[in-house]
Structures are given as structure tokens and as C-alpha cells.
Amino acid sequence: MKLLGNSGSAFTTRVKFVLELKSIEYEYIEEELRKKLKSERLLTSNPLFQRVPVLFHANEHPLIESLAIMEYLDELRPDVHPILPSNPSERAQYRVLAYTFDNLYYPWMREFVLTQDKERIEELKRLIIEGFGLLEEVFVKLSKGKPFFGGDDIGYLDIVFGSFLGWIIFDGTMFGFNMIEEARNPRLAQWVKSMWSHEVVRALIPSQETHMEFYEMLISELPPTPETVSA
Template sequence: MSTRKCEMKLIGARGSPFVSRVKLVLKLKSIDYEYVEEDLLNKSELLLTLSPAFQKVPVLIHGNQPPIIESLAIMEYLDEIQPHNHPLLPSNPSDRAQCRNLAYTFDTLLYTWMKEFMVTRDEARREELKQPINGGFVLLEEAFVKFSKGKPFLGGDDIGYLDIVVGVFLGWLKLYEKLFNVSFIEEDIHPRLAEWGKRMWSLEVVTSVIPTQETHMEFLNMLRALLPPLPDRAS
């Protein structure tokens, strides 16, 4: 039996889609790792030391190298150290740049609105957010057509970088249906995305890293607790 210490360590929090991205890549690439659960309401010295500026999960530690923060940077790092084992990004530099650009756009725009929609206690604001979120999903449908090139996944024949970046939010979309009775992916408006969502959901490797609805609910309550108190909205 090997006594070698696991040289890859992931600091995460149950329910975090960003952590799920990293877990999915580690799984697809069959990389062994040690998982350390972080309490985001009572952050550990370890997290504060590893990521003093952002204090967020995920953080990846690989051996004696400096910690890596930001899920997209971690995904790319893992892809670079294991380039032949389930490659994530396309080989063409222009296609790679397009993938990174879409991931960045998803994280800075659509995710920001989706998170606010999820955590706000202000019902009027939640209603307002439906419009930009719906617009974002229309753009994602167009992106699907462009990136998949007629194949079943954004990454082509198998799940790749963008499938992971967006796919880990499928659990959130189910939670929106349950909590707010709203569905952001509709078969008549986003036929390709709807098909893709079902395909992703049918893969055990994907569902195994997507938190359960109960875990999502606990995480949502935790995110709400991290928020500053809501300012009074003028009536």
C-alpha cells in the first residue's frame, strides 16, 4: 500500500459551483486529491493565509507550489499539467481564446445576476433581474450553436471547458424552479441548451459533483448570511 501523501489538495465548500468545477475536472482527469471543507461563515486560518485578498474557495494546492485561486485558473492549470488526459480546451489558439472569453463573460455577467436573483430578499429586484438573465440565456443558446459545431457538447464530442464552466450551475437552475417557479432554459426558446442540459444531467460524472437540493439550500442560506443587511428600498 502506498504511503505517499496526496500532493494535490482542494480547499472547498459544499454547494459551491466553483468548487464543483474543480472537482469535475479532477474526476475527469482521474487525479487523486485530498479535500478540505471550509466553513465560509467562520473562515479558517488556512484559507486566510492561502487567499488573503479574496478569501474564497476553491483554492488548489499542488505540492510545494504557491496556491492557485480562481476556478478558471485552476481548471486551466489542471489541463496544462495533464494535457493528454481528457483535454478541456480546444487545440486551436483562437478557439481557446473564444472559450476563455465566454467563460469570463458567464462569470462576470450572467453568474452575477443569477447569484443576486438567488440570494436577494428583495422581490422587486428579483423580478427586475429576470430580464438580463433571460437575455444571457439567449446568448448562451447562440454560443452553444457556435461552440458545439453540431456536436452534443460545447466541447464537441465530449464535455470540455465550457460544459464544465456552465454545467455546474444546472443544480441552481433546478432550485430556481423549485423556489421561485421560474425556468431560465425553455425548450422552445433554447432548444440546444435544453437538450444539452438533459445530456449533461444524464452523466454520472457530472451529477456526482453537483450538490443535492438540500446542500444547495444550506449553501443559499449561508450566502444570504454573508450578505450585508438589505438597505430599505424607497417605496
């Protein structure tokens, strides 16, 4: 099994989490994400999106999209650290929550670190704070007093949300904006501590230096502004 990814990508980190939790041996291949430097391996294995992660297993078609890869690995080795609940209704609910995070919360977080529009920054802060307030309610409901969304140990939603812990810290350090604060998100703040106490999380969350390199890459790939073009 081979994993094509990028060290600064939270979506790559997700897949690493599952591979380690399930004790699956794999070869990791670091991918360059700058448009002009993307490898032929990435362009041919994921021609539509041209992004990581991509999982190669035996002679099967390359697997793309972190959520799909997570479920594939869970079904491949269901007897070792299952991450999705066995109840079909609960599994569907978890998938909706993951989809919501990836298609609503993540775009807010990404835009926040990239935009220069001060009014938009303040609007994004409000949206993110409200969003994590709702996530706090979800955690209280699903965890049932236990340390993780998955109960006593890391599960599907812990992996989906927890893969961004490094970026949450980066935003607090780089921009002075704490997405999770104990005063407004006491249960999520405890969840963060539980996540950091887990050996897999500590081992796999990228360093802040890696996050800075990834951030600088994102900035360098932004289209030129009208001011830049005129200069």
C-alpha cells in the same frame, strides 16, 4: 494534491469536474464560508479574496480562482481528457465566454436569489432570459450539432456553465423561475440532458439540500437592512 472548497460552491464543483475527468487523485477539504468561521488555511492561502476553491499541489504556491485552476490542471495532464481546444484562437474565444459568464451572468444569478426588490427581480429575470438566449446561439455555433460545447464529450465551457446546473434547478424549485426552458432554449435544454447523462456530472453536482444550506448561508451573511437595524 489537496482541494479546499465548499460543497455548495459551483466554482468548487468546476475543479472537481476537471480532477475527476483527468483521473487525478486529490484530498478534498471542506471549508466554512461564513466570515467569522473561515479557516486559517483559507485566510493565509487566499488572503486577498478569502474564497474557494484553492488548490494545493506539492510545494507550489496555492492556486486560486476556478478558471485558472482548470487551465493549470489541463496543462498538468494534457494527455488525459483535454478540456481546452488546441487552436489558440478558439482557446481565447472560450476564455472570453467563461469570463463573460463569471462576471455578467453569475452576478445576475446571485443577485436574483438574494434581492428582495420586486422590480429588480423582474429586471434580472429579463436579463437572465436574454443572456441564456445568447448562450443558446453560442452553443449552436460551437457544438456543431454535437451534444456538448466541447463536441462529443465535456469540455471547458461545459464545465464552466454546467457547474451551475444544480443552482439552475434550485432557482426553478425555490423561486419558480426556469432559466432554461425547452420552448425558448431547445438546444440548451438538450445540452442539459446530455450533461445529466454524464456519470461525472451526476456524481458531483451537489444535492438540492446542499444548495439550500448554501443559500441560507448567503442570506445569513447579508448586511442588515435599515428595517432590521431600526428594530
